[in-house]
Amino acid sequence: MSSGIWFPVANTSDLPHRHVFQGRLEGRELAIWRADDGHVNIWENRCLHRGVRLSIGTNTGAELVCQYHGWRYANRSAGCTYIPAHPADAPARTVRNRTFPVLERYGLVWTHFSENTPAEPQPVGQYDDLTLRPIPIGAPGKLVWEFLSDHWDPGLGLAASDDLSYSNGTATLKLFLQPADSNRTIVRGLFNHQEADYDRGQVLLHLNTVLSELRTRIENEAARRPAPEPLIPAYVPVSAELAAMPERSVQTGMIRVHVARKTSAGEGVCSLELTPVSGTLPSFQPGAHIDISLPNGLTRQYSLINSPLETDRYIIGVKRENPSQGGSEVIHDTVREGDLLAISEPRNNFPLRRDAESTLFIAGGIGITPLLSMSAALNNQNLDFAFHYFTQNRAQRAFPERLDLLGSRLTSHLNLSPQQTSAEIAGILASPSADRQVYICGPGPMLDAARSIAEKQGWDEKAIHFEYFKNTREIDDSSSFEIALARSAMTLQVPAGQTILSVLRENGVDMPASCQQGACGTCLATVLEGEPDHQDVYLSRSEKDRGDRILTCISRAKSKRLVLDV
Amino acid sequence: MIRLFDFDLSGNCYKVRLLLAFLGLEYEKTNIDYYPGRQHRTDAFLRINPLGQLPVIEDGDYRLRDAQAILVYLAHKYDHGGNWYPTDNPDLIGEISQWLAFADQLTTTASAARLESAMFFELDGDAARAGAHKLFRILDAHLWFREDAGADWICSADEPTIADIACFPYVALSEEGGVSREDYPAIRRWLDRVKRIPGFCVMPGVFPAGPAV
């Protein structure tokens, strides 16, 4: 494999709006596509799931959708954002296509496969005029090079001046050989003229003709020689975790981000736009949240409000709490544009199904944040939804410019008493349907009311999804009990005043966790034996009744012993 | 009502289905089991078309065979805008006829390769593939220079014509016959553009394009 060289693999004009270009370099197939934001992606031309060429998929402007099973891969990160066969799951973010470096220079798109490659393609001089029509030749690169070097005359008075360069004093021609495969070479070229008023169409046509004629001669010669075996690219194996279908992924890495913008997003709400310090941000699913490590040492969770298709940044909305427990106040008063913050990779414990005939969103106050991202995802796929937003007054509605995008699908409910709110929610949830999914996020009392209304009206519990942003219930941590870890073969004691999670961590057992108050669901574990004492707001009533899962950050045991699948 | 004697996997029948779809015309289909049943060789079908070829249409008492002829007839009769087959410009009529003949050559090459490798017709598949690549090189260069001049379609009209429809199916189905389109980026972009013409319909072997907006 050649190292240290950038190769052109497409012309800029090969990447028109919403197209996926099929390319090849050194036997490896590439899917090359430009997103609506202008970013060019060069990916291995192979869906990670079942090996289907991504170039037969569709470019939706911000995602590439595989033709076989509709897996959606995000612009930039190439991370899978949605697996339609499992609409209730958030795909592990590590399902990520192989990407290659991209540069767009001189009307050509360049890449390389080697780590030891300079940051830029070799400079070729002043070329901003014409990019030639590429000529694929069925011959090895060496043979093509020999023919070109052997007194090939491009016409137009151009004479060879340097390796694959030709000049006539006022005009220059530079050719590049793209080694597509052992027996396929693509000739790409640039042309520049010092005078502005030459006939560019004539030049393009002429060079196309002479190169096509040269191609015939080279291919005739190649046909007389034994054809080399095609190069067989090796595919990088997926990680063992992915091959084993994990229930959920454990992520521990922190990402460093800049606060690119800090703006007001409604009364008492500020918005932070976070961009990566280096590289690309992991893709996320609608409903996902991040942990932010704040300058005062606290860690707080915030939902991402932007569309998963906005892959260049994360946006959060933070409401000033009164009294603040130290999170919102720091963000409002201390964090400034340009600051550096450490955040976790996005986690999604509030996944959005996209297989419903229609979807209902019900938001209260700052609870709108995950639902904004969800509605943007449905909007992008032209899926039907309605959005209800409850606030004290119009000024308190967060992210008004994003609300405007919802158009007639948004209903704002202003200044209602708790009783009036319940009555409105009862109306919204009046007709339970198997074809509809409901997502509700807001203050605890509103969610509790909605939960009991939905139950009374006969909604299937699986169709109603809640996200509490905090657990306001009183926690009783007075019990003490024993936990047995089935996989780690350990038995540990949980004393009063300590949580299962803290005991696990003290004993070196790795368990992901985020909010640590029984609201987000990150620290979920499977219970094999024993009766849990649920104190969270994450699990639904029937999930609690089944007793086979527990949030280890807050819930405890009613029995003397719990056996956990940890 | 127009009646189409049709075979689902036939690219030539697909040409007619495409134009009927673009024009929004209703029609009835009579399925002729070309493969595996070889019903186009039965006495009953040879009475409809003595050449034993699909498609054939009947429009009232009028019967017509040959995909290209049918496109000319349907466009001239039913496309009141006159964009699919403009007849007021001699140069354009000549161009369209030239590319309709090119489409026929695609049938004897790209389509033959597909019949050989997918349906086991006793044809010379390698010769058919080599012939298809020759045509594709010509078409790709033509389309590249059309694009460079800011034009989207095969003929020098602002709107697509029946030449685009006639050339589309066997180019779009070529990989089933082992004719890769990897070397023809301008052809691939043109396929996307045809797929985005309002009213476009697919057939097995042809995927839809993604949303244009």
Add this chain to the structure above:
Amino acid sequence: MANQWYPLASVEETAVGRVHRTRLFGEPIAYAKDTAGTLTAWRCTGSQQPGSDPSTALPVIARYGYIWATIGTPDGDIFPIPEYGEADRRNVAAGTIGVQVSAQRAVENFLDMGHFPFVHTGILGQEPHTEVKEYNVAVSQDGREILATECLFYQPMASTVSTSGADVEYTYRVPHPTCSVLYKSSPLDEKRLDVIAIFCQPTGHETLRGHMMLSILDDVNTDDFIRNFQLHIFGQDKPILENQFPKRLPLEPRAETPIRADKTSIVYRRWLSQHGVTYGVIPASEQVNTP
């Protein structure tokens, strides 16, 4: 794998008195049907006329409307499909299509429900109804057969009497390395099941002839309508299969990314490994591990 029967062609579509040539495991072979309906098959050796040398004769039988032959020594008959013998069923040899991919890739696609809304849009599935619900999959005690049961998938126009969509239940059997049989509730009689089978003839490591067979309860549609429908479905799968890489089925678990919906294919790949299959697959031990 060599000691199995493989389908060559539909008995009915095979013209009488002619020698037909095809391939099995890359080897050229020939078959014929005489006026009495007797079937014969041979290995083609050198430039000899097929059949002139009796030592090249291959065992041949007719089952399920197809001619089957073997280049090895099968330890019994072809796997049973008991429904095929039921008097009120329509048995249709629904056609043969060539696909440039390994036979096992085609079988795996046949076992897959998740692609219905994307590949067979409006027929076997329809967005947004994309969920593959939990189902069961097991290998029979004698290890001969894989069985996936209680497979539910949403189908638009689920029956001939209704225009609305509903979940349809499927059962899949894999009784042979390159054949699969599926059972699906009959639109006419909900207590009985329609049978749709794919019999793949591995003509090479990376090429196959797919032979389709239906045994269904249907007293309305003509045979060629049924054939046409089945060709339509297979014609939609063909370009997907021909765009899969590598063309041979990789048996190394880390070669691709399975999800829960792919349970049957996970078991199928493992089962092929356990049976020591090497033709048309990339065995787990050969997987290249570095870029």
